[in-house]
Amino acid sequence: MEKKVWRQCGSKNRYKSEHDVNQYRKKYERIRGKALNYYWCEYCNGYHLTSAKVFYYETAEMEDETTETVVADS
Ligand SMILES: [Zn+2]
Numbered sequence: 242m243e244k245k246v247w248r249q250c251g252s253k254n255r256y257k258s259e260h261d262v263n264q265y266r267k268k269y270e271r272i273r274g275k276a277l278n279y280y281w282c283e284y285c286n287g288y289h290l291t292s293a294k295v296f297y298y299e300t301a302e303m304e305d306e307t308t309e310t311v312v313a314d315s
Pocket of ligand 1: 251256282283284285
């Protein structure tokens, strides 16, 4: 079951800190009009956004919310 989760690592955006991932989470929530979660990924040492319930990601089907190219607009 791990494979199903981790194989998406490479295609998902990775955020280096909780601060960063929260900024993008709020941005995507505004754009998409629904709540998102984030989780720590030990495989790439960063955070990913997901629409899945974060505490059940082992069994939940991961829907990739962040495949678009994100340009950092600071
Ligand atoms: Zn990852």
